[in-house]
Amino acid sequence: MTVQTFIPNGAKAASENTVTQPTHTTDVSIKKLYIETQGCQMNEYDSHRMADLLGDSHGYILTSNPNEADILLMNTCSIREKAQEKVFSELGRWRKLKDKNPDLVIGVGGCVASQEGDNIQKRAPYVDMIFGPQTLHRLPQMLDQHNAQVEKPKKDKIKLVDISFPDIEKFDFLPEPRVEGFKAFVSIMEGCSKYCSFCVVPYTRGEEVSRPLDDVLAEIAGLAEKGVREISLLGQNVNGYRGETFEGGICTFPELLRLVAEIPGIGRLRYTTSHPLEFSDELIQCYEDLPQMVSHLHLPVQSGSNDVLKAMKRNHTIDVYIDKIAKLRKIRPDMHLSSDFIIGFPGETDENFAETLQFIKDLDFDHSYSFVYSKRPGTPASDLPDTTPEQVKKERLAQVQKVIKQSSIEKTDAMLGKIERVLIEKVSDQDPNILIGTADNTRLVTFVGDASWVGRFAEIEITEIKTLNFVYGELLNLEPDVA
Ligand code: SAH
Numbered sequence: 001m002t003v004q005t006f007i008p009n010g011a012k013a014a015s016e017n018t019v020t021q022p023t024h025t026t027d028v029s030i031k032k033l034y035i036e037t038q039g040c041q042m043n044e045y046d047s048h049r050m051a052d053l054l055g056d057s058h059g060y061i062l063t064s065n066p067n068e069a070d071i072l073l074m075n076t077c078s079i080r081e082k083a084q085e086k087v088f089s090e091l092g093r094w095r096k097l098k099d100k101n102p103d104l105v106i107g108v109g110g111c112v113a114s115q116e117g118d119n120i121q122k123r124a125p126y127v128d129m130i131f132g133p134q135t136l137h138r139l140p141q142m143l144d145q146h147n148a149q150v151e152k153p154k155k156d157k158i159k160l161v162d163i164s165f166p167d168i169e170k171f172d173f174l175p176e177p178r179v180e181g182f183k184a185f186v187s188i189m190e191g192c193s194k195y196c197s198f199c200v201v202p203y204t205r206g207e208e209v210s211r212p213l214d215d216v217l218a219e220i221a222g223l224a225e226k227g228v229r230e231i232s233l234l235g236q237n238v239n240g241y242r243g244e245t246f247e248g249g250i251c252t253f254p255e256l257l258r259l260v261a262e263i264p265g266i267g268r269l270r271y272t273t274s275h276p277l278e279f280s281d282e283l284i285q286c287y288e289d290l291p292q293m294v295s296h297l298h299l300p301v302q303s304g305s306n307d308v309l310k311a312m313k314r315n316h317t318i319d320v321y322i323d324k325i326a327k328l329r330k331i332r333p334d335m336h337l338s339s340d341f342i343i344g345f346p347g348e349t350d351e352n353f354a355e356t357l358q359f360i361k362d363l364d365f366d367h368s369y370s371f372v373y374s375k376r377p378g379t380p381a382s383d384l385p386d387t388t389p390e391q392v393k394k395e396r397l398a399q400v401q402k403v404i405k406q407s408s409i410e411k412t413d414a415m416l417g418k419i420e421r422v423l424i425e426k427v428s429d430q431d432p433n434i435l436i437g438t439a440d441n442t443r444l445v446t447f448v449g450d451a452s453w454v455g456r457f458a459e460i461e462i463t464e465i466k467t468l469n470f471v472y473g474e475l476l477n478l479e480p481d482v483a
């Protein structure tokens, strides 16, 4: 689906831009669409929907080469300043392409568009369409409007900007997701109402809105029928899901997980990103009752210091997090844990940082997305005094990353001799007798097998550790197809 073939379970670093992967063609009469995606998995999900939409409505096909595209779309991220700066530097490059080809259409969507629509218009007037995360479904109409006024003199053209928040209407207008492979993402809620003091998401994506239960279940059942075996439920605050049921009631996240697990064909369940506050006992119980739930959890905590958590307005203490993880590990001792960390939050002292480092060691994280705090205009934390030198923050971050990397290496090494449940995803490019799949903990596992097994789950004994993310094994048991 993207240039990255291996997507870990958890928010992806904003610096890792991806280009939505094209279906190839050499026919020059076919119109081509290039999408650059910045930021999180929600943005990746949205980019795929944009490609599906413009493919269905206008026959556009994806290209990985911006130079041959008829339309360029940038799906932007504003979570950190660096990500946002990138938008304008990239747009500068796209301007040069437009100078060469005045028919080229340029669109900017995502969180920077949502927050900075006016600024984009001012700084990059050659951008033709500006849309937000909640209005991307209106892209086909926007494109029609754009095409209708191409011939008009500049002064008569209306600027095509739509960065409103029309509730959850978006999902009613998106085409059925196209299925490639055995894994699929399903967005179940949008936005966030937690208002952590550092974060722009509630302002760029709006407050939490959940998709109705029946829509979510129908989408997943459709995906399962098309061969999907692993579902990742997506949302900025996914365990805050409260979807309306057909009878007018409310379905909670743990209830949703139980219903999804009943859908024939769904052999594995992941979700991201969850918040510790709503990581309830009912959710923990699902790990006991539902074998489809992976022993891998991305539960962002942001800091290991109660003072910092308070200033971040996370509304819980470290002990709350520790207790929840202890309960979870009682049920699943092999639980792999990952988190987001913000290092160098305004006011973070040496002692606060030492607490975070100790907390990371105690909780034994397998992975993290950790960044130095970035001041975001309009967020409450942007007014806090921040006296820690940037260099100190960078050194602290390096320490965190070193500890977690070491723990990750140890976790991979510990797989040796263990039995892993693997979703077999493909045959190796190099050898038709070698199969490649993913374990619960997202490591790639290769072993000798038959191409006809692709799409099924297998128990694999790990016999050799190749790299941090890549191990060899031998087949112990091939599960019957779960459909
Ligand atoms: N819903 C998720 C977070 C989504 S934003 C949660 O519950 O935590 C993804 C990550 O970006 C956050 O977890 C945080 O670690 C990081 N982030 C958000 N704002 C940031 C900022 N101003 N500076 C640095 N990192 C930030």
Ligand code: F3S
Residues within 6 Å of the ligand: 192, 193, 194, 195, 196, 199, 200, 201, 202, 236, 237, 275
């Ligand atoms: Fe951001 Fe906090 Fe929500 S990090 S996405 S406001 S849970």
